[in-house]
Amino acid sequence: MQKLLLALAALAFATPAAAQSPFAEAKCPDSVAAVARCYSARDAQGAYVWAAVPKAWNKRLVVHSHGGPRSGAGADDPVEDLTRFSAFVRAGYAWTGSTYRRGGYGVRMAAEDTDNSRKMFWTAFGRPERTLLHGQSWGGNIAAKAAELYALDTDGGRNYDGVLLTNGVLMGGTRAYQFRAGLRAVYQYYCKNHPAPDEAQYPLWQGLPKGAQMSRAELRRRVDACTGVEQPPEKRTPEQAQRLRDILTVTGVDEANLIGHLAWATNLFQDLVHERLGGLNPFDNSQVIYAGSSDDQALNAGVQRFTADPEALARLAYDADLSGLIVLPTVTLHALHDPVVSFEAEAQYAATIAAAGRSHLLVQTATDEDQHSKLSDSEYLAVLQALESWIDSGWRPTVADIAGRCAANLPAYGQGCHFVAAKP
Numbered sequence: 001m002q003k004l005l006l007a008l009a010a011l012a013f014a015t016p017a018a019a020q021s022p023f024a025e026a027k028c029p030d031s032v033a034a035v036a037r038c039y040s041a042r043d044a045q046g047a048y049v050w051a052a053v054p055k056a057w058n059k060r061l062v063v064h065s066h067g068g069p070r071s072g073a074g075a076d077d078p079v080e081d082l083t084r085f086s087a088f089v090r091a092g093y094a095w096t097g098s099t100y101r102r103g104g105y106g107v108r109m110a111a112e113d114t115d116n117s118r119k120m121f122w123t124a125f126g127r128p129e130r131t132l133l134h135g136q137s138w139g140g141n142i143a144a145k146a147a148e149l150y151a152l153d154t155d156g157g158r159n160y161d162g163v164l165l166t167n168g169v170l171m172g173g174t175r176a177y178q179f180r181a182g183l184r185a186v187y188q189y190y191c192k193n194h195p196a197p198d199e200a201q202y203p204l205w206q207g208l209p210k211g212a213q214m215s216r217a218e219l220r221r222r223v224d225a226c227t228g229v230e231q232p233p234e235k236r237t238p239e240q241a242q243r244l245r246d247i248l249t250v251t252g253v254d255e256a257n258l259i260g261h262l263a264w265a266t267n268l269f270q271d272l273v274h275e276r277l278g279g280l281n282p283f284d285n286s287q288v289i290y291a292g293s294s295d296d297q298a299l300n301a302g303v304q305r306f307t308a309d310p311e312a313l314a315r316l317a318y319d320a321d322l323s324g325l326i327v328l329p330t331v332t333l334h335a336l337h338d339p340v341v342s343f344e345a346e347a348q349y350a351a352t353i354a355a356a357g358r359s360h361l362l363v364q365t366a367t368d369e370d371q372h373s374k375l376s377d378s379e380y381l382a383v384l385q386a387l388e389s390w391i392d393s394g395w396r397p398t399v400a401d402i403a404g405r406c407a408a409n410l411p412a413y414g415q416g417c418h419f420v421a422a423k424p
Contacts, residue, residue: 021123021124022043022123022124023120023124024041025037025038026039028052029082031086031089032083032086032090035054035089036053036054037052037053037055038051038052038053039051039124040076040078041120043101043113043120045112045116048074048075048077049078049120050076050079050082050097051095051096051117051120051121051124052089052095053125054089056092057092058091059128059129060093060094060128060129060132060388061094061095061096061118061121061131061132062088062096062132062133062134062164062384063096063097063115063117063118063131063132063133063160064078064081064095064097064114064134064135064139065110065111065114065133065134065135065136065139065140065142066078066081066136066137067139068103068138069104069105069106069268069271070099070103071103071267075099077099081136084136084373084374085134085380087377087380087381087413088380088381090413091413094125096117096118096120096121098113098116099113101113103271105275106276106319107141107142107319108318108320111143111150114133114146115146115149115150115159118131118150118159118160130161130162130388131159131160131161132160133147133160133163134163134164134165134166135164135165135166137168137169137340137341137373139168140166140332140341141168141170141172141320141322143163143164143168144163144168144170144322144330145320147163147327151163151328158328160328161329161391162328162329162331162388163326163328163387164330164331164332164387165331165332166333166334167333167334167340167341167372168332168334168345169341170322170332170345170352172317172320172321173317173320174313174316174321176320176341176345177268177272177283178284178285179253180264180269181204181269181284182251183251183253183261184204184205184207184265184266184269185204185304186246187223187226188204188303188304189304190246191247193222193225194223194266203304205269205281205283205306206269206279206281207265207267207268207269207271208266210270212270214267216259216263219259219263219266223258223262226243227243227244227258228240228241229244229258245294246292249293250290250291272316273312276315277316278312280311281307282315282316283306283308284308285305286305286306286307290303323356324352324353324356325356326358327361328361329363329390329396330363331364331365331386331387332349332362332364332365333365333367333383334346334364334366334424335369335370335371335372336367336369337369337370338370338372339370341372343366346424347424349362349364350362350364365399365402365419366420366421366422367379367420368420369418376413376415376418377415378406378407378410378413378414378416379406379415379417379418379419381413382402382409382417382419385405386401399419399420403419406419
């Protein structure tokens with residue numbers, strides 16, 4: 001009888017009360033179906049929210065900010081993120097994530113929507129014993145901003161207990177995308193097909209003119225026509241091979257991610273400039289000296305130049321830059337060879353935190369990996385466990401401590417441990 005009562009109590013806690021919850025039960029992805037119940041809802045701003053509650057819940061909650069920005073927001077979009085970080089749920093943590101109310105750029109918007117998902121979870125399932133904020137990639141910028149805006153309630157109580165940022169865009173919006181603006185300019189110097197000579201010309205910092213459209217497939221076709229990047233090296237013409245070498249060497253972008261970075265510098269720039277900044281330019285390459293090409297003098301003389309508008313920079317800084325005024329223990333995890341968000345972002349975030357006098361609340365870790373979107377489950381759990389230990393004990397974790405936790409996770413979660421003692 002006692003076991004039955006305990007089981008019923010656990011079920012009641014893991015199922016939202018119909019009278020007060022916006023959540024409806026949903027089919028879990030295979031990654032957590034055996035261990036959790038899943039729920040979905042739409043918040044008052046129009047964002048889709050998912051939640052997963054383990055059947056053996058440890059009364060901890062991970063509130064997730066996803067990366068991107070993504071171009072749209074489908075009802076099941078959070079399932080991808082739930083699957084990517086399913087190790088948290090399999091380890092007993094509840095999880096919730098939002099699509100945000102619209103696709104495209106907007107860090108403050110996404111931070112508010114992330115916090116709304118926390119509120120919805122608390123309403124539906126009760127306040128957990130601990131709530132942890134997690135951001136991945138662009139979501140790292142969002143979670144870091146959310147930690148500055150929503151860590152405490154109006155009475156000074158904690159909405160969150162700690163923050164975890166993985167491969168995060170932590171340099172802030174005004175610095176994060178300048179290299180892609182440079183890539184757009186360098187690419188156009190060599191390829192002259194984005195825009196093509198017979199198309200309407202526009203300043204490259206716009207990404208695209210307002211209202212114009214370009215599919216990923218069309219962008220891919222143009223890049224391949226110029227550089228042969230989609231072809232085996234032996235199939236490229238000498239001219240294609242030379243253009244590709246020059247573009248990659250000058251910009252530092254790797255071959256596998258060239259089209260991806262150009263896509264951000266197309267559709268993301270269009271959304272950012274026209275929908276967020278009133279058509280003003282936040283990008284600047286006016287003083288950049290490009291080097292490493294087969295003819296640097298010709299490149300620097302012929303590349304399109306542009307100067308940032310101060311109002312655009314101010315608006316972007318307000319939306320997406322970070323103050324460093326953190327109040328919660330914060331742990332970061334970043335691959336040293338991340339091909340999408342440079343590890344240099346960690347140094348810039350550390351400097352921001354130091355300038356605010358909050359370095360005692362930051363621990364940064366690195367792994368010797370070259371992936372961006374997904375690292376090892378054992379590593380994710382190790383940094384989360386170290387963050388919880390720090391909250392419990394007050395002792396800041398070390399790389400050795402975190403690496404040890406990772407090794408202990410390997411039998412159950414595998415995928416390797418690659419922590420290194422690298423300085424941001």
